[in-house]
Amino acid sequence: MIDTTTLTTVLRRAARRVARGRSGRARAPSGAVVPAFGIGLSGRERLDAMMQASLTHGHVVRFELPWITAHMLTHPDQIEEVLVTKHRLFDKKTRGYDKLREFLGHGLLTSDGEHWLRQRRIAAPAFHKRRIDGFAATMAQCTEEMLERWDRELSGTHERDLAAEMMRLTLRIASLTLLSSDTEAGGSSIAEPIGRAVTTLVHEANQRIHELVTLPEHWPTRRNRALKQALGTLDGTVRGIIEERRKILARGEHGGHEDLLQMFLEAADAETGARMDDQQLRDEVMTMFLAGHETTANALTWALYLLGKSPHVARALRDESRAVLGDRVPTAEDIPRLELARRVLSESLRLYPPVWIVGRGTIEDVVLGGYEIPARSLVFIVPWITHRHPDFWRDPEGFDPDRFAPERKAEMAHKHQYLPFIAGPRMCIGAGFAMHEGILVLAQIARRFHVSLVPGQHIEPEPVVTLRPKNGVKVTLDRW
Numbered sequence: 483m484i485d486t487t488t489l490t491t492v493l494r495r496a497a498r499r500v501a502r503g504r505s506g507r508a509r510a511p512s513g514a515v516v517p518a519f520g521i522g523l524s525g526r527e528r529l530d531a532m533m534q535a536s537l538t539h540g541h542v543v544r545f546e547l548p549w550i551t552a553h554m555l556t557h558p559d560q561i562e563e564v565l566v567t568k569h570r571l572f573d574k575k576t577r578g579y580d581k582l583r584e585f586l587g588h589g590l591l592t593s594d595g596e597h598w599l600r601q602r603r604i605a606a607p608a609f610h611k612r613r614i615d616g617f618a619a620t621m622a623q624c625t626e627e628m629l630e631r632w633d634r635e636l637s638g639t640h641e642r643d644l645a646a647e648m649m650r651l652t653l654r655i656a657s658l659t660l661l662s663s664d665t666e667a668g669g670s671s672i673a674e675p676i677g678r679a680v681t682t683l684v685h686e687a688n689q690r691i692h693e694l695v696t697l698p699e700h701w702p703t704r705r706n707r708a709l710k711q712a713l714g715t716l717d718g719t720v721r722g723i724i725e726e727r728r729k730i731l732a733r734g735e736h737g738g739h740e741d742l743l744q745m746f747l748e749a750a751d752a753e754t755g756a757r758m759d760d761q762q763l764r765d766e767v768m769t770m771f772l773a774g775h776e777t778t779a780n781a782l783t784w785a786l787y788l789l790g791k792s793p794h795v796a797r798a799l800r801d802e803s804r805a806v807l808g809d810r811v812p813t814a815e816d817i818p819r820l821e822l823a824r825r826v827l828s829e830s831l832r833l834y835p836p837v838w839i840v841g842r843g844t845i846e847d848v849v850l851g852g853y854e855i856p857a858r859s860l861v862f863i864v865p866w867i868t869h870r871h872p873d874f875w876r877d878p879e880g881f882d883p884d885r886f887a888p889e890r891k892a893e894m895a896h897k898h899q900y901l902p903f904i905a906g907p908r909m910c911i912g913a914g915f916a917m918h919e920g921i922l923v924l925a926q927i928a929r930r931f932h933v934s935l936v937p938g939q940h941i942e943p944e945p946v947v948t949l950r951p952k953n954g955v956k957v958t959l960d961r962w
């Protein structure tokens with residue numbers, strides 16, 4: 483096993499060799515020492531190191547690591563090649579996805595090829611605009627109930643963690659709309675154990691991606707015990723939801739469900755008529771259960787954090803929400819008129835993209851932006867960097883929701899300089915769902931509550947599988 487000092491030396495050597503294209507268009511490395519991928523650094527330092535690599539070495543940066551050759555692509559043109567025009571030359575056989583598959587199995591997010599295409603076709607109708615419009619009532623109702631709880635609890639302690647609140651809300655919305663299962667049934671919420679399990683999982687996946695050796699899962703280490711418990715909690719919940727539905731169907735009742743779970747249960751192979759087996763169903767439901775709430779919760783937490791730092795935008799959002807909604811619970815028809823809420827959400831997704839990095843493996847040799855990228859190497863796209871790169875954005879670090887105003891569209895010269903949901907065939911299936919939900923939740927909170935950040939806390943983005951606030955975001959909530 484390589485010890486830490488040796489590993490650091492290896493990474494530093496690798497960094498000196500970055501960006502040597504083989505096609506003759508080599509860019510001389512500047513000599514700056516950038517730890518590859520920022521491995522060994524934590525939190526914001528890692529993101530800064532990767533940004534520095536792009537600023538110093540250009541938009542195609544190569545890292546020669548002992549176990550793989552990796553390329554960081556930060557220009558929208560190469561991003562378009564990978565995700566859209568040459569997408570067939572890439573797959574998800576990457577170390578990152580291998581680790582996620584250990585937990586999620588072969589669901590929509592982690593599968594490839596024919597199998598992925600078939601599953602995507604089954605799931606797609608659940609995400610058509612008409613269906614998502616239909617979810618607006620549930621999204622709005624869950625949010626109202628959260629706000630009523632905030633109202634009741636305000637008489638006690640005022641301080642609360644926004645990240646935990648948003649996880650609880652988005653978990654409930656995703657399970658109700660996609661699986662018709664209430665995570666707050668009977669007045670008690672299962673959000674806390676689920677939240678703990680998800681946190682364990684994203685950290686464990688992150689550690690496995692970056693460590694050279696992972697101890698076997700049956701060894702009784704502290705990490706393995708925590709993982710077993712986390713997977714037990716999530717599997718138990720997901721399998722419980724599936725079993726409950728199966729029982730309803732076995733009784734000959736449809737139960738009135740026309741949700742995503744029903745679509746997965748009813749889907750039959752066009753040739754053989756075979757249904758999904760239990761494991762496949764578990765993998766798909768687990769994927770939706772996790773992907774459907776964790777990212778959206780992070781997006782909302784970051785948006786409210788930014789609003790907490792920009793009181794004038796928060797006041798403008800309150801005014802818009804009151805003008806559009808009055809005292810009503812919002813509906814899908816209100817969404818197009820909540821224009822500032824849309825801009826605030828879009829701008830926070832730019833500054834804090836929950837999926838901050840996306841990796842792909844090259845199936846064969848490919849030329850990107852004039853560089854030859856060898857077969858079975860890694861390319862990775864980093865929305866965090868492209869979204870903040872001075873080559874593409876004016877005042878890139880500034881929180882300016884109006885940059886998403888229609889009249890400023892021309893400022894976004896490149897189609898793929900903004901990609902919170904990425905693009906092409908593997909674009910997020912839940913993008914419309916997430917935007918609907920985000921706009922409604924932001925508007926409803928802003929209408930009634932003023933979010934203030936608790937002073938003295940250090941808010942640090944933690945780039946694990948998703949971009950999470952490392953220690954949460956402590957706030958006080960006051961009625962306007």
Ligand code: HEM
Pocket residue numbers: 590591592602656660769770773774775777778781835836837840841902903904907908909910911912913915916
């Ligand atoms: C702000 C919230 C969200 C963000 C930023 C986000 C981002 C992304 C990104 C970047 C991908 C592509 C990953 C890759 O190909 O490597 C993705 C895929 C996916 N997302 Fe989302 N997502 C969000 C919300 C949702 C929601 C609400 C759902 C479900 C209800 C969802 C379900 C999925 C699934 C199933 C995939 C895999 C799709 C496929 O490969 O066919 N996501 N998401």
